[in-house]
Amino acid sequence: MRLISLRLQNFRQHADTRLDFDRGLTGIVGPNGSGKSTVLEAIAWALYGNPAARGTRDGIRFSRAGPRAPVKVELVFELAGHRYRVLRGLSNAEVYLDAGEAPIANTITGATELLQRRLGMTRAEFFHTYFTGQKELDVMAALGAAERARFLSRVLGYDRITGAQEFARERRRAVLAEINGLKQGMADPDAIWRAVADAEARLAVA
Known part of the structure; x- marks a missing residue:
């Protein structure tokens, strides 16, 4: 801003x-x-x-x-x-x-x-970061390390990157599940090739 x-x-x-x-x-x-x-x-x-x-x-x-x-x-x-x-x-x-x-x-x-x-950011978050007095910085000091990291990540916009990464991971899992489902529904490749060869042999005889 x-x-x-x-x-x-x-x-x-x-x-x-x-x-x-x-x-x-x-x-x-x-x-x-x-x-x-x-x-x-x-x-x-x-x-x-x-x-x-x-x-x-x-x-x-x-x-x-x-x-x-x-x-x-x-x-x-x-x-x-x-x-x-x-x-x-x-x-x-x-x-x-x-x-x-x-x-x-x-x-x-x-x-x-x-x-x-x-x-x-909410009004409270705005007053505790970009718009704050020296004494009010104690609010940040009172937060735990994990809470402070999450808050600053959201204020600086890093949470959008994390959200995009999570979306990509979920999409990857969904695509892999779809591929595995298609594989399970397919017949054995060797059996398919044997059937093709048998059909070609019968066609040649005919």
Whole structure:
């Protein structure tokens, strides 16, 4: 996943802020309370909705915004060769794929579920890996070696390779079973050749 751009409207401390992300590392600096953590929170909120936000739903709105002012986050990112544009508000959400004009998801639940499937991780898994604080890394340390290996394999996409290998092994077993079944249904080769020779001899006599 590579971030392209982020726009926040009436989200926490941000009345209207737009960020464009270059390739490589991005540093966010500023005094306490200026909205640094809010930028990260907005990314998670765009992907996973209200459960990813701190506090209550009502606390998301910019304090100086009017009661009817829209609260919106627009996130653009690339993933697996495609570009996604996510628009999320307090009561709506839409996801657009590449240059499509029609959304591929247009409800809060639908957008969240689609993005979770495409990212390949739940909100909890996202917060414990790509989006985590230093203290929260203890969650990974608490996992056993086998559990940690399985989790990281799924996060990094290695489980797809394992799945393909298992599918190939199952297909191989099925083909071998089919071949053995055909062999068992066939007559003895020597008997067949003797019958062919006998038939040719009778044909020659005839």
